Amino acid sequence: MPKRDPTTPDGARRSLLVMWTIRRFEEALEELFARGVLHGTMHLSIGQEAVAEGVAAALDEGDFITSTHRGHGHAIAHGADLERMFAELLMKDTGYCRGRGGSMHIADVAAGNLGANGIVAGSMTIATGAAFSQMMQGTGKVVACFFGDGAANEGAFHESLNLAGIWSLPVVFVCENNQYGMSMAVDKATAGGSIVRRADAYGIPGVRVDGNDVVDVFRNTSEAVARARRGEGPILIEAVTYRYRGHSKSDRNLYRTVDEIEQWRKSRDPLDRYEARVIDEGWLTSDQLEECRIEARDAVRRAVEAAFRAPDADPADLVGAAYA
Amino acid sequence: MPETMTYAAALRAAMRLLLSQDERVFLAGEDIGVYGGAFGVTDGLVAEFGEERVRDTPISEEAIVGLAVGAAITGMRPIVEMQFSDFVANAMDPLVNQAAKLHFMYGGNVTVPMIVRAPGGGGTGAAAQHSQSLEAWFAHVPGLKVVLPATPQDVHDLLLAAYLDPNPVVFLEHKLLYKTEGPVELRSRAEDTPARIGEAKVLREGTDLTIAAYSIMTPRALEAADGLASAGIEAEVIDLRTVQPLDIDTVRASVKKTGRLLVTHEAPQPVGVGAEVVAGVCESDALDYLLAPVARVCGQPVPMPYARELERAVIPQVEDVEAAAKELVNA
Numbered sequence: 001m002p003k004r005d006p007t008t009p010d011g012a013r014r015s016l017l018v019m020w021t022i023r024r025f026e027e028a029l030e031e032l033f034a035r036g037v038l039h040g041t042m043h044l045s046i047g048q049e050a051v052a053e054g055v056a057a058a059l060d061e062g063d064f065i066t067s068t069h070r071g072h073g074h075a076i077a078h079g080a081d082l083e084r085m086f087a088e089l090l091m092k093d094t095g096y097c098r099g100r101g102g103s104m105h106i107a108d109v110a111a112g113n114l115g116a117n118g119i120v121a122g123s124m125t126i127a128t129g130a131a132f133s134q135m136m137q138g139t140g141k142v143v144a145c146f147f148g149d150g151a152a153n154e155g156a157f158h159e160s161l162n163l164a165g166i167w168s169l170p171v172v173f174v175c176e177n178n179q180y181g182m183s184m185a186v187d188k189a190t191a192g193g194s195i196v197r198r199a200d201a202y203g204i205p206g207v208r209v210d211g212n213d214v215v216d217v218f219r220n221t222s223e224a225v226a227r228a229r230r231g232e233g234p235i236l237i238e239a240v241t242y243r244y245r246g247h248s249k250s251d252r253n254l255y256r257t258v259d260e261i262e263q264w265r266k267s268r269d270p271l272d273r274y275e276a277r278v279i280d281e282g283w284l285t286s287d288q289l290e291e292c293r294i295e296a297r298d299a300v301r302r303a304v305e306a307a308f309r310a311p312d313a314d315p316a317d318l319v320g321a322a323y324a
Numbered sequence: 325m326p327e328t329m330t331y332a333a334a335l336r337a338a339m340r341l342l343l344s345q346d347e348r349v350f351l352a353g354e355d356i357g358v359y360g361g362a363f364g365v366t367d368g369l370v371a372e373f374g375e376e377r378v379r380d381t382p383i384s385e386e387a388i389v390g391l392a393v394g395a396a397i398t399g400m401r402p403i404v405e406m407q408f409s410d411f412v413a414n415a416m417d418p419l420v421n422q423a424a425k426l427h428f429m430y431g432g433n434v435t436v437p438m439i440v441r442a443p444g445g446g447g448t449g450a451a452a453q454h455s456q457s458l459e460a461w462f463a464h465v466p467g468l469k470v471v472l473p474a475t476p477q478d479v480h481d482l483l484l485a486a487y488l489d490p491n492p493v494v495f496l497e498h499k500l501l502y503k504t505e506g507p508v509e510l511r512s513r514a515e516d517t518p519a520r521i522g523e524a525k526v527l528r529e530g531t532d533l534t535i536a537a538y539s540i541m542t543p544r545a546l547e548a549a550d551g552l553a554s555a556g557i558e559a560e561v562i563d564l565r566t567v568q569p570l571d572i573d574t575v576r577a578s579v580k581k582t583g584r585l586l587v588t589h590e591a592p593q594p595v596g597v598g599a600e601v602v603a604g605v606c607e608s609d610a611l612d613y614l615l616a617p618v619a620r621v622c623g624q625p626v627p628m629p630y631a632r633e634l635e636r637a638v639i640p641q642v643e644d645v646e647a648a649a650k651e652l653v654n655a
Binding site for chain 1 (some may be wrong): 434571
């Protein structure tokens with residue numbers, strides 16, 4: 001998707017639309033899951049929409065992202081087709097992965113989404129490789145690498161930051177710190193108490209941003225992207241955010257309180273905050289804001305209806321499919 | 325005209341050709357630059373092609389293989405080296421969960437054309453963590469191709485074939501083969517390679533039994549065949565060359581001719597490639613031609629020991645193949 005500035009009227013409309021689309025998309029998935037029409041599990045990013053949009057809005061067309069198991073928002077913000085996403089989850093042949101990937105593996109390589117990844121930190125070395133590729137080919141493109149707080153304790157995190165650091169690769173590492181790696185609280189899991197300070201060890205800048213403020217995410221990512229594009233190397237952004245829903249569908253929320261969830265939801269919700277800001281700044285009127293909400297709702301509704309009508313994934317296509 | 329060169333030199337020549345032919349190709353690995361690689365395989369390439377394309381990396385196997393995956397899906401043609409195949413254990417995520425899966429998992433919308441080169445095998449006194457033969461691990465992962473060239477000509481030709489393949493290829497080089505010599509016809513373009521991944525080669529024709537081998541066991545099987553010939557036994561020796569995909573048809577055809585099958589590899593016997601070869605024969609009408617039970621001459625299922633005699637006892641030797649073949653024919 002084209003770059004957009006969420007602090008301008010046109011950009012605000014587009015960013016708000018993306019954020020509402022992510023939320024409505026995932027709420028629709030919850031409903032489909034409850035109706036029993038989905039297979040397997042899924043990881044919802046409701047509450048984290050500002051990170052996905054703040055980063056995507058800062059990227060130029062042709063830039064790349066790598067994503068995580070909680071990747072619906074990243075894909076949508078990067079311009080994914082909702083119908084093909086629904087089709088994938090509904091096990092249709094028209095899905096992004098023809099029903100072979102499901103929720104955790106939405107990818108659209110041609111459009112620069114190098115893929116969601118079911119392995120924690122699994123996309124970090126790939127993002128590093130894709131950034132290396134941009135440097136070698138002189139494309140001027142940048143890679144934004146999403147990962148979670150849990151990934152910061154994987155070897156791949158350290159190997160990637162080190163390699164990107166010594167070679168000054170054009171990659172922006174975006175840690176979505178949503179406070180929990182499944183059930184383990186980030187402060188219990190993180191020696192030294194800070195993810196962002198780990199950037200110091202690799203001689204790269206680290207910046208902590210309010211991950212529930214799309215403007216803060218956007219501004220810091222824009223600077224990081226510009227820097228990476230100039231060939232000045234990688235950067236680590238830690239976006240502090242919160243996941244409202246459980247880790248996956250098996251989560252009984254035994255590791256946190258309802259109060260905690262409610263506090264984040266009531267006082268720091270990324271959509272509430274951005275809408276208030278948009279009105280305060282006069283970027284949009286309340287009518288325009290309502291139009292965004294309706295547009296998102298309708299787009300999701302149309303997409304899911306169309307996806308239902310698509311043909312199912314076909315087992316006959318599996319023969320030889322592991323190889324190109 | 326073929327010239328005589330070592331396995332390492334023939335392999336290097338293939339990399340030189342690819343670096344010259346295609347600017348998307350780059351090499352990356354530990355100490356592959358000025359040092360020339362732990363076994364000297366990349367010796368001199370950094371001087372020819374520069375540090376950008378012949379890249380020394382930190383000791384970060386996971387990042388090296390992940391680098392290849394990320395580069396491959398965005399238009400490059402990486403050839404990365406694991407200093408020892410054992411170290412790929414540190415890179416199993418990018419190789420097994422990423423490289424092998426992406427094409428399928430993403431609905432066929434991406435290809436991962438990359439080569440992971442890795443020296444394997446024992447006989448060097450390097451003990452348990454530097455001597456393994458891990459091909460069965462990789463052959464068991466759909467999405468990977470697994471190539472184990474045995475001769476200087478094949479290592480040259482199969483590297484070119486691996487480059488032409490759009491899939492991730494694990495290219496396992498036995499360390500004891502690096503210094504072996506043989507005639508090599510150097511190709512002037514990758515497309516000229518006559519080798520195909522998934523094609524075995526009959527190296528010696530015979531009538532009394534079939535010996536299926538690959539990698540270091542191929543020259544050992546040929547040597548055993550010479551010994552057998554002086555005892556009046558004519559062995560047909562097949563170099564499998566690749567184990568995923570496996571050219572079972574060539575083995576079946578040979579068994580139909582000879583009526584006996586011996587499979588040999590250095591990797592431990594249990595659940596090894598040999599079992600797959602035997603099963604592949606038994607699943608066909610070649611089973612009806614067997615005159616004797618099949619035999620496997622493989623590595624003992626222990627970690628590779630250090631002491632010379634212990635190591636020798638674990639790895640199949642020429643005389644082991646010869647003795648097993650005689651037993652099979654005289655049964």
